[in-house]
Amino acid sequence: MAYIGNTDADRRKMLDRIGVESVEELFRDVPEHARYPKLQLPAELSEVEILEELRGLAGKNGCATPSTSFLGAGVYNRFIPSVVPYLASRGEFVTAYTPYQPEASQGTLQSLFEYQTMVADLTGMDIVNASHYDGATSVAEAALMSIRVSRSKRRRVVTSPGLHPEYVQTMETYLQAMDAEVVGKDEDADGAYAEPTKLAELVDENTACLIVQYPDFFGRLYSLEGLADAVHAKGALLVVHIDPIALGLFRSPGSYGADIVTGEGQPLGMPVSYGGPYLGIFACRRDYVRSLPGRLAGRTVDTEGREGFVLTLNTREQHIRREKATSNICTNQGLMALHAALYLAAMGARGLKTVAELSYHRSHYAAQRLNKLDGFNARTKVPYFGEFVLECPIEAKEVIRRSCEKGIVPGFDLGRYYPDRKNQLLVCVTEMNSREQIEKLSKTLEEVVQ
Amino acid sequence: MSPVRNDAKTESAFPLIWDLSSPGRNTRTLPKLDVPEAPLPEGMVRDTEAEGGTDPLPLPDISELELVRHYTRLSQSNFSIDTNFYPLGSCTMKYNPKTNETAAGLPGFVDQHPQQPEELSQGSLELLDRLQKMLAEISGYAGVALQPAAGAQGELTGVLMIRAYHASRNDTKRRKMLIPDSAHGTNPATVTMAGFKAVELPSDRNGNVDLEALRENCDEETAGLMITNPNTLGLFEEHIEAVVRTVHECGGLVYGDGANLNALTGVLRPGDVGIDVMHFNLHKTFSTPHGGGGPGAGPVGAAKKLVDFLPGPVVTGDPKAGYRFVNPSKSIGRMKSFFGNFGMLVRAFTYIMMHGPEGLRAMAENAVLNANYLKSLVEDVYPVKYSRSCMHEFVAGGTIVEGIHTMDIAKRLLDYGYHAPTVYFPLIVKEALMIEPTESETRETVEGFAEALISIAREARDNPELLHGAPHTLPVLRLDEKKAAKELVLRYEH
Numbered sequence: 001m002a003y004i005g006n007t008d009a010d011r012r013k014m015l016d017r018i019g020v021e022s023v024e025e026l027f028r029d030v031p032e033h034a035r036y037p038k039l040q041l042p043a044e045l046s047e048v049e050i051l052e053e054l055r056g057l058a059g060k061n062g063c064a065t066p067s068t069s070f071l072g073a074g075v076y077n078r079f080i081p082s083v084v085p086y087l088a089s090r091g092e093f094v095t096a097y098t099p100y101q102p103e104a105s106q107g108t109l110q111s112l113f114e115y116q117t118m119v120a121d122l123t124g125m126d127i128v129n130a131s132h133y134d135g136a137t138s139v140a141e142a143a144l145m146s147i148r149v150s151r152s153k154r155r156r157v158v159t160s161p162g163l164h165p166e167y168v169q170t171m172e173t174y175l176q177a178m179d180a181e182v183v184g185k186d187e188d189a190d191g192a193y194a195e196p197t198k199l200a201e202l203v204d205e206n207t208a209c210l211i212v213q214y215p216d217f218f219g220r221l222y223s224l225e226g227l228a229d230a231v232h233a234k235g236a237l238l239v240v241h242i243d244p245i246a247l248g249l250f251r252s253p254g255s256y257g258a259d260i261v262t263g264e265g266q267p268l269g270m271p272v273s274y275g276g277p278y279l280g281i282f283a284c285r286r287d288y289v290r291s292l293p294g295r296l297a298g299r300t301v302d303t304e305g306r307e308g309f310v311l312t313l314n315t316r317e318q319h320i321r322r323e324k325a326t327s328n329i330c331t332n333q334g335l336m337a338l339h340a341a342l343y344l345a346a347m348g349a350r351g352l353k354t355v356a357e358l359s360y361h362r363s364h365y366a367a368q369r370l371n372k373l374d375g376f377n378a379r380t381k382v383p384y385f386g387e388f389v390l391e392c393p394i395e396a397k398e399v400i401r402r403s404c405e406k407g408i409v410p411g412f413d414l415g416r417y418y419p420d421r422k423n424q425l426l427v428c429v430t431e432m433n434s435r436e437q438i439e440k441l442s443k444t445l446e447e448v449v450q
Numbered sequence: 451m452s453p454v455r456n457d458a459k460t461e462s463a464f465p466l467i468w469d470l471s472s473p474g475r476n477t478r479t480l481p482k483l484d485v486p487e488a489p490l491p492e493g494m495v496r497d498t499e500a501e502g503g504t505d506p507l508p509l510p511d512i513s514e515l516e517l518v519r520h521y522t523r524l525s526q527s528n529f530s531i532d533t534n535f536y537p538l539g540s541c542t543m544k545y546n547p548k549t550n551e552t553a554a555g556l557p558g559f560v561d562q563h564p565q566q567p568e569e570l571s572q573g574s575l576e577l578l579d580r581l582q583k584m585l586a587e588i589s590g591y592a593g594v595a596l597q598p599a600a601g602a603q604g605e606l607t608g609v610l611m612i613r614a615y616h617a618s619r620n621d622t623k624r625r626k627m628l629i630p631d632s633a634h635g636t637n638p639a640t641v642t643m644a645g646f647k648a649v650e651l652p653s654d655r656n657g658n659v660d661l662e663a664l665r666e667n668c669d670e671e672t673a674g675l676m677i678t679n680p681n682t683l684g685l686f687e688e689h690i691e692a693v694v695r696t697v698h699e700c701g702g703l704v705y706g707d708g709a710n711l712n713a714l715t716g717v718l719r720p721g722d723v724g725i726d727v728m729h730f731n732l733h734k735t736f737s738t739p740h741g742g743g744g745p746g747a748g749p750v751g752a753a754k755k756l757v758d759f760l761p762g763p764v765v766t767g768d769p770k771a772g773y774r775f776v777n778p779s780k781s782i783g784r785m786k787s788f789f790g791n792f793g794m795l796v797r798a799f800t801y802i803m804m805h806g807p808e809g810l811r812a813m814a815e816n817a818v819l820n821a822n823y824l825k826s827l828v829e830d831v832y833p834v835k836y837s838r839s840c841m842h843e844f845v846a847g848g849t850i851v852e853g854i855h856t857m858d859i860a861k862r863l864l865d866y867g868y869h870a871p872t873v874y875f876p877l878i879v880k881e882a883l884m885i886e887p888t889e890s891e892t893r894e895t896v897e898g899f900a901e902a903l904i905s906i907a908r909e910a911r912d913n914p915e916l917l918h919g920a921p922h923t924l925p926v927l928r929l930d931e932k933k934a935a936k937e938l939v940l941r942y943e944h
Contacts, residue, residue, distance in 0.1 A: 054556060059573065075564055095739050104924060274571070345512065349511070
């Protein structure tokens, strides 16, 4: 099915009007020797057939349900109120584009303005943009922005060893043409530099920013008290990458004096969907708004003084500023920002706090339970949120394989990112995993290592 | 259908969500805590007390019904493909098939965690592998990486690959990237992010890259050329092979901006005319919805000499041995987390599978036919600077009557229930209106739009105030963009 609006009779009429015999004549500028290649592709399928095929593919995935999976590591199985996908899938939102004609896009623009406000409140920051691609690219753009704020005089980025490894990799890709240096990332994540205040000692006069994750990749919550002062004393910026759910219960990075806040917005009403689409959260202090990458919705008035919304401060952006733009970003993740706004409005501060509390207390309970098992050791000793490291008596990979046969994914195999952590699982507990499931996890782990 | 404006003088078109908020209105229930409480770390708990809290969290407190009504009403004030003809040039606002939504929403896809081991993700990996191969076949490339999240990220990927290619040959003096003056703003912005210097090339009088200027700028410092073909004038680059040859002869590489691929599927494979690397906009050519600004997907295809530089991971394997992720041997690295905007990839896969090779060619042919037909209906009134056949879009001038600007025409079109074309772009056409009807639209819709444009031209002569004051029928009148930029109200103050 080719979703083409016209019939043969329409096409005849149209060709006559244009004054050509055939459609091929319209392609006469295309080099003839290369025109109309014979594509080696499968023949078209009907809707019946393609959906059957896709169901087959989807059916080959997975071994657990969201409530029997303890996988996190940057992406979280969280409860999504039904009203979120219901509203976010309205065709008027889904099939619109970037609100270039604001009068015909007030729905998108006001939703973005509400998103910007809610996330500004959540992070304790002044300004939030209309989204980046995901948490990883937000971190990368934060590093670039910090360099820009220093007028490119500072090209050193200090990064916590507790920053998600894929964020570090993404940032390194973005920085490869910038003559920049990234330090801190390879320090022992269990060593002294995991502590942000210790890490700040690596910040010097050439450093553009310090980047810490809160809670960090291993789930650890370090206080950021005094950190901003230490970083600012060297003239650098403090970038804090957040899990938005944790901020329902724990202090906002704004309250600690952060300059830029990035985050992976996926837990705010987006399914895990094998890695995307997600939401890059990006916030900053008002002082830096002109260096901010990405779109912004702003309030204004119409010719009769009625309030409405437009995209604003476009002079930072590629379509106006071209090679001098703050970023090349154009298409972002607007619909995912809408998901986040809907989620935050549906949950409210109380709902968000409850979800955070469930994760916090259940993860501590799970750690206690699993720590009692023979050969297992819950290693995370500092405060943590939702996730902790569990040392296993055998390779984590094998623990996962065996648990899967019993319908449980017990966590993330840390050996995949850290070769010296092959026996460690990163176990994640959310509001989706009840005490009953935690008991089942405990029993399963006990069985699979016997 | 466009919403009817409330003519009563109101302060705003719609209430803000906080206007509906009242403490205690949200009655959502969540599971009760079923484990003992653990102590909370001291000094780290958020003090959100509404009165006097040091770290307040004033999220709206509303009933679910109010939430539904608020966002339903907001949605109704949007123009969208589902409700309006949306001929936004270079954005390919074609129909977004609903089958794609069903496909991407299958539980085996949406509930699948990206950190699951490969063995537990074989269905998704197989889909990714097949999509990589299909896109490579459609465009004539040796390999495709699906990771980039959008067109601009695809551009950055491709230009970083060109940079890495030259670096791998110790050819480090190549710092210039040539860009035609008709290019999208993302091209020069990307070049800066990739550490190169953008050099602008003029267009010739037929709307092609000026070959003479190209030759003058091709030398041992040229990293390459970024070219959009068809270009943003909607014209096929008549000398594409000469352009590519010229760049290659000086040791540069050619980047293809795939924004306009909708004109060429099944008609020309960019790889077959020597373009070394290009991105696809799955949200344009392959129908994934634009979402009010995204998410998109910007996979990148590469010819043999660049394929090892693709970002990773990419999928390899076959049905027998199974599928796995690998990093190309000289990869520029990772562009984002995980494997790309997977949900968008499922939609594009579905779309391609439902078209087959003939369907993809029919798609391009009908897109080009609709554009040429629309051009033939309006060009007597709205001058088209370059007279040859267009591809999937064309650029007309809004210079119809003294004192009337393209923006006036665009706003008046909204009153007729049509989304405006892209305006004031490309920069090389005065008062540009860039119009792309796509293949999904019927002849009648195209004709209706042409009649509206012609009717507006009449109004421009007879009653110009009607245009200056447009739009008249929407929830807001023309909005003051200057004020927005000057006063910068970017959030609601509680």
